[in-house]
Amino acid sequence: MDKIEYKLCPKCGTQSGSDAMFCIKCGYNLKNEPVKVHVENGLFYKHEITGKVLLFGNVPTQYIAVGPVLGRVSFNSRVNEDYSQHMEKLMNKIREIVDVNELDGVANISITTSSLAIDGIEKVSLIASGDGIKLR
Numbered sequence: 001m002d003k004i005e006y007k008l009c010p011k012c013g014t015q016s017g018s019d020a021m022f023c024i025k026c027g028y029n030l031k032n033e034p035v036k037v038h039v040e041n042g043l044f045y046k047h048e049i050t051g052k053v054l055l056f057g058n059v060p061t062q063y064i065a066v067g068p069v070l071g072r073v074s075f076n077s078r079v080n081e082d083y084s085q086h087m088e089k090l091m092n093k094i095r096e097i098v099d100v101n102e103l104d105g106v107a108n109i110s111i112t113t114s115s116l117a118i119d120g121i122e123k124v125s126l127i128a129s130g131d132g133i134k135l136r
């Protein structure tokens with residue numbers, strides 16, 4: 001399987017190695033940034049400290065699915081605003097849930113957005129649902 005581990009700089013967007021402490025371009029402290037892994041059928045996040053896994057894709061064969069997990073983040077936004085910064089909050093929310101449930105991670109995550117625009121400002125809810133996973 002094609003797999004590349006890296007850390008993504010939240011300040012400048014540059015990819016550094018998975019063990020990098022600082023961004024190779026701007027020097028931003030990456031110590032607490034999660035390791036991200038591109039896999040063939042989705043995007044895979046591995047939290048450096050807890051080792052928890054978040055996977056936008058199928059449950060990998062080394063894991064078994066043990067039940068659904070939900071995370072939700074709501075915020076106000078201008079219409080057509082880039083949601084990527086809120087995605088990171090959603091990731092943190094899911095990480096909390098994964099820790100509480102003593103799972104090894106979550107897979108099959110799907111994101112649902114719902115919004116209602118009033119005067120160009122919309123109320124957005126990002127709802128992530130997926131399967132809790134444990135190592136076999």
Ligand SMILES: [Zn+2]
Pocket residue numbers: 009010011012013014023024025026027028
């Ligand atoms: Zn950077």
